[in-house]
Amino acid sequence: MTKALEIKNGVKTISSGRHIMDNLNFSVSPRDFVTILGGNGAGKSTLFNAISGQLTLTSGSVLLNEEDVTTKSEEYRAKYIARVFQDPKLGTAPRMTVAENLLLAELRGKKRGLKKRQLNQQKEFFFEQCQKIGNGLENHLDTPTGNLSGGQRQALSLLMATIQKPDLLLLDEHTAALDPKTSKQLMALTEKTIEENELTCLMITHRMEDALNFGNRLIVLDSGQIKKDFNKEEKSQLDLPDLLTFFNL
C-alpha cells in the first residue's frame, strides 16, 4: 500500500555531536491520524521540522507519497504539507482580515495574486466555512486576525491549513495555548475536519487525554526515537495511568 509519509533511518546530529533524531524509522498510511506524545526535548518538533523541510537530515531519507523529498526545500514540500502551530499568532497575517487570510490560503501555490474582486466573490464561501466552526468567526470576515480571540485564531489557522486539502496535516500542539473549553471545541472541529476531508494527520500534544481519545495510532517519542507505537487496537486498550508510566509520573 502507498505510504503518505516515510522516514527511513532518519538522523539529525547537532554540532555537539548529539543525535536529536536517532535512526528514526516511521511510516504513515493515507488517512492515518497519529497522535504524538513525548516529554520536553523528546524530539517532537525535530520530527515535524524534518518532515516539513525546515530542518535537513544529517542522514536518512524523507518520502512524501513515495516521492523522495529529502533534499527538497520547505517551499517545495509546502505544496503537500500544511502545519498549524501552538502560537495563535503564527500561521495568520495579523494585520490582514480573516477573509484576506482565507483567500491567501486558498491561493497558496497558485500563480494568482490577491485581488479585491476575488475576495468579494469568495466571501459567501468563506462565510459558510467559518459558520461551520461555530465560534462566531463568520461575523469577523473583515476583522484583522490580530483582533480575534485565541480560539478563533486557532480555528482560522486550522481552516486555512485545510482549505486546500493537504496531503499531510501537521498539528503542532495547536490547542496548547487555549483554555480547556476552547481546546475541547477545537479538537472536535479538528476531528470533524480530518474526517470530512479524509486527511492524513500527525498531531503533537501534551494533553494525554487527547492523545488517547483522538486518532487511530499513538506514538511516544523519547531521545529522538520512537519508543512506543500503538495501533488502533492497542490504543483502545490504553488508559491514562498506562501513558503516565512512559513519563515516569
Ligand SMILES: Nc1ncnc2c1ncn2[C@@H]1O[C@H](COP(=O)(O)OP(=O)(O)OP(=O)(O)O)[C@@H](O)[C@H]1O
Ligand atoms: N537547531 C538545534 N540546535 C541544537 N539543538 C537543537 C536544535 N533543535 C532542537 N535541538 C535540541 O534537540 C532536542 C529535541 O528538541 P525538540 O524541540 O524536537 O523537542 P520537543 O519534543 O519538541 O520538545 P518540547 O515539548 O519542549 O517542544 C532538545 O534537546 C533541543 O534542545
